Amino acid sequence: DAGVTQSPTHLIKTRGQQVTLRCSPKSGHDTVSWYQQALGQGPQFIFQYYEEEERQRGNFPDRFSGHQFPNYSSELNVNALLLGDSALYLCASSPIAGGFREQYFGPGTRLTVT
Amino acid sequence: GDSVTQMEGPVTLSEEAFLTINCTYTATGYPSLFWYVQYPGEGLQLLLKATKADDKGSNKGFEATYRKETTSFHLEKGSVQVSDSAVYFCALSVRLYAGGTSYGKLTFGQGTILTVHP
Numbered sequence: 001d002a003g004v005t006q007s008p009t010h011l012i013k014t015r016g017q018q019v020t021l022r023c024s025p026k027s028g029h030d031t032v033s034w035y036q037q038a039l040g041q042g043p044q045f046i047f048q049y050y051e052e053e054e055r056q057r058g059n060f061p062d063r064f065s066g067h068q069f070p071n072y073s074s075e076l077n078v079n080a081l082l083l084g085d086s087a088l089y090l091c092a093s094s095p096i097a098g099g100f101r102e103q104y105f106g107p108g109t110r111l112t113v114t
Numbered sequence: 115g116d117s118v119t120q121m122e123g124p125v126t127l128s129e130e131a132f133l134t135i136n137c138t139y140t141a142t143g144y145p146s147l148f149w150y151v152q153y154p155g156e157g158l159q160l161l162l163k164a165t166k167a168d169d170k171g172s173n174k175g176f177e178a179t180y181r182k183e184t185t186s187f188h189l190e191k192g193s194v195q196v197s198d199s200a201v202y203f204c205a206l207s208v209r210l211y212a213g214g215t216s217y218g219k220l221t222f223g224q225g226t227i228l229t230v231h232p
Contacts, residue, residue, distance in 0.1 A: 004157075033219060042118075042203055042222030043158070055217050056210070090157055092220075102148060103220060105158040 002027060004093050004106035012112045013081050021076045021109045025093030031055075032074040033103060034066060037088040049074055078111075086113045116141050118204050120223035127194055127230050135189040135226045137178075137204035145206040147171075147180055147187040148220070152201045161189075161202070194230045201225045 005024045013019050025032050031050045035043035045058035049068035068074045072093075078085055088110050092103035121136040139145065146165045150158040162171030167182035176191045187204060203225045207218040 031217075035220075040225075042205075042224050043220070045219045045221070048217060048219060050217070056219055058219070092158075094218075102146075102160050102163055104160065105150075107157040 004029075004091055004104055006089075006091050006106040006109050008109060009107070010110045010112075012114060014114055015081055015083060017081050018077065018079045019081060019111060021078075021089050021091075021111070022073065023076070023091030023093075023106060024073045025091075026104050029093035029095050029104070030072050031094045032068060032072065033092045033094070034074070034076045035090040035092065036060070037090055037108070039087070043090055046076070081113045083113050086111060116145070116206060116208060116221040118206055118221055118223035120202075120204050120226050123225070124227035124229060127228070129196055129230055129232050130193045131230075133189070133191040133194045133198075133228070135202055135204075135228070137187045137189065137223060139185050139187065139204070139206050141185075141206055141208050143208040145208045146218070147178070148205045148207070149176070149178055149187070149189050150203045150205060150222075152203065152225070154200070158203065194228075196230045196232055199228055199230045201227050 007022045033048040034046040037043040046060050047057045048055050052068045063079045065077045088108045090108045091106045094103045117140045119138050148163045149161040151161045162173040164171040164180035170179045178189045204223040205220045210217050
């Protein structure tokens with residue numbers, strides 16, 4: 001049973017560029033959440049997708065956007081990259097059926113903005 | 115809003131020592147509580163959880179009890195091993211309802227670095 005997978009593993013971008021990160025949820029899960037983890041900090045919630053719609057959003061600017069596909073996979077897009085966007089981006093999945101359950105995390109994508 | 119406060123780290127112990135990592139929380143509703151662990155270079159793994167007051171979560175020798183009266187969820191292990199060296203995160207989630215479906219997001223503490231020496 002494959003867990004949550006993310007791609008790419010590492011990414012280096014320049015300020016002002018745009019980036020797309022990808023996530024495939026654990027088998028049987030239909031809800032995907034994205035988190036940003038700065039170095040030495042706990043993860044911060046960006047947004048959550050279910051049925052291809054954004055259901056909740058954390059305190060992140062509109063430069064951060066996402067998408068969920070019919071197969072439940074998801075993308076996180078960040079426009080106009082800033083140095084402060086350098087972080088580990090974590091994707092987590094959970095099953096929505098029966099209500100909220102614990103979230104399972106992928107290994108993350110390490111984004112470095114120079 | 116919701117928040118989680120963990121004890122200041124890092125924590126350094128000798129193998130077989132007793133471990134306690136304190137965690138307290140503030141929540142707008144009735145939260146579920148979690149401990150996640152992050153090994154170097156990896157994502158987060160769920161260690162244990164508790165969904166209501168007085169529940170005790172346990173896994174791999176770790177345990178934590180949901181204390182509503184003190185809004186705490188302290189992590190304990192009786193005898194740590196070198197392989198337990200990692201960063202430990204306390205987290206909460208308050209269920210939100212919309213359109214007949216419930217959702218939750220995790221709110222994390224800042225993490226506690228644990229190093230265990232042989």
